[in-house]
């Protein structure tokens with residue numbers, strides 16, 4: 001075959017190249033407008049250029065650089081790998097971009113090309129005589145990091161972005177300033193390894209759609225072959241902008257990839273990408289796999305090659321990478337390099353046991369990117385020292401360009417890096433926002449609280465109130481001094497605006513409050529009151545006195561609203577409870593079974609009408625609740641959608657003289673939720689007080705007539 005780049009193209013190839021020039025996609029046209037006429041770095045690019053058996057989309061011969069624009073046909077990736085290998089073997093670097101990135105993240109794409117142009121001369125330049133003869137570097141996989149660097153590059157250019165603008169031929173070309181950072185979500189795989197978390201297929205599809213809308217680049221949806229849910233999930237293709245990824249082990253030692261049931265299940269699964277987990281620690285290989293280092297490297301290589309041959313994008317999760325690196329650096333690096341050289345798009349460094357600290361991650365990743373380009377390196381951090389987010393950011397600082405994580409930090413043991421913390425940090429913190437583009441838009445960021453809570457709701461988990469950015473308390477203040485400043489300017493006590501992530505500011509009223517807290521909360525509740533009204537101070541005193549008795553208004557927003565409105569004279573007496581009786585009986589039923597039955601009778605007066613209702617419940621509070629809401633006369637239609645969603649009891653002070661605080665969360669047909677509080681030495685009384693407040697609040701918010 002003639003040497004590439006110098007061969008005279010055949011007439012047929014020339015005419016195909018011409019046809020391609022005339023039918024360029026939107027993305028190709030856009031990129032061509034930016035590259036033509038030496039517009040970038042003064043470098044000459046040609047389009048649709050025959051090179052050996054291929055036609056490169058764009059070529060800078062001077063820089064030995066091929067730029068390819070890829071559509072969404074993932075099935076192409078195996079052929080792409082062969083094609084890239086051909087270019088690499090002939091001394092060309094290849095940068096590949098997805099069409100969407102060219103169209104919508106053009107700055108990052110140009111920056112990557114610009115960086116690649118700056119990297120001239122090519123790391124492994126070929127003489128004209130040598131062209132066509134060069135082979136891809138095949139250093140011993142067990143050699144140390146001093147082994148040869150790969151000449152192949154896929155994805156964007158490596159290295160830190162430079163912001164200086166350079167124009168070609170006197171034209172001002174604004175240089176892009178950002179690099180692309182990819183987000184890989186593993187909520188549905190590592191998150192499914194969380195103690196107490198179980199996803200159904202329907203749950204997984206719902207989370208996949210949430211993650212896709214959020215803007216994840218990859219969604220690892222499960223482990224086909226490991227359980228019926230995941231096998232069923234991957235039995236069909238799922239349309240998503242994100243690359244749907246199947247997870248599984250590399251082939252087992254002692255058998256070929258084509259004869260390994262685990263690999264077969266992965267190849268049979270409908271996914272865009274396959275992420276193999278592979279040991280990268282010599283100790284783990286010896287003890288857990290009971291095999292040799294060479295066998296392990298062969299498993300990595302053959303598994304990746306099998307995935308690519310099947311047309312999938314391949315990723316390798318290098319399990320125990322950081323521990324392995326500390327123990328046997330050459331072997332850990334050999335695992336990473338083997339994965340990369342076999343064609344893995346991403347080599348992901350895993351802190352599997354979660355014990356590595358940020359300064360170690362940064363130093364180790366800095367060593368890895370000397371062997372595998374940072375644009376092909378990812379980080380997968382576990383949270384066992386509460387540093388998974390910090391470790392992920394440290395890896396990015398050192399050059400990694402993919403972060404793996406989960407929503408709400410789900411994951412094995414203490415969880416994974418929390419994407420609900422990472423995403424806003426990457427988008428809102430200057431050091432990252434100025435350097436990187438991610439697939440999540442500012443608009444999607446505004447949905448983050450919704451996404452986080454939807455997942456909790458689906459898993460029947462109480463949201464973590466104190467979670468950064470998305471927790472209910474993330475932008476809450478109790479302290480009077482803080483509230484006073486926040487009313488003047490929220491930035492005094494907020495590191496970012498809560499609305500950016502779809503959260504809200506909460507200035508709570510409690511025994512730590514001042515007048516500012518009360519005024520802020522009244523404003524939120526829509527209560528008009530003069531700042532100087534003396535009733536504000538009385539209300540504050542009342543709150544503090546009641547909190548000393550056991551009430552907790554910061555947790556009971558509706559009870560505070562009622563207390564405030566009562567003091568300001570705007571809560572009607574809708575109904576009066578004249579008496580109630582609760583009876584709990586333990587007896588044998590007609591079938592001879594021992595049962596405990598609760599019954600309640602409530603006598604309520606509405607206007608001049610008296611109603612008596614009786615009800616049974618699975619406990620005394622439930623019976624009382626059902627009886628109370630059974631017949632409220634003319635108010636019944638207003639409360640028909642009301643139901644209890646949570647009931648919390650806390651005994652205060654201890655001992656038999658203790659008082660009980662009951663918090664009741666209610667919801668209605670509109671999805672609105674509110675919390676009320678009752679306090680009494682008697683648990684039934686405390687519950688009754690909270691129930692009454694809940695019904696009264698519902699009537700008030702519905703505007704029921706007095």
Ligand SMILES: CC(=O)SCCNC(=O)CCNC(=O)[C@H](O)C(C)(C)COP(=O)(O)OP(=O)(O)OC[C@H]1O[C@@H](n2cnc3c(N)ncnc32)[C@H](O)[C@@H]1OP(=O)(O)O
Pocket residue numbers: 190193223225226227249250251252253277278279288289290299319352412
């Ligand atoms: C770090 C991580 O989170 S990795 C993901 C872990 N997730 C899971 O394990 C959840 C899903 N797993 C499963 O359902 C099951 O473990 C299965 C179906 C994958 C395998 O089940 P089994 O065949 O019964 O094997 P078992 O679970 O007992 O042991 C795992 C085997 O895989 C081997 N293995 C572990 N890691 C790897 C690896 N990276 N490459 C190849 N083999 C591996 C182990 O040596 C062990 O082999 P052995 O049976 O010859 O001792």
Ligand SMILES: CC(=O)C(=O)O
Pocket residue numbers: 190277317318319320350351352353380382
């Ligand atoms: C792959 C993975 O989940 C880990 O190594 O932690």
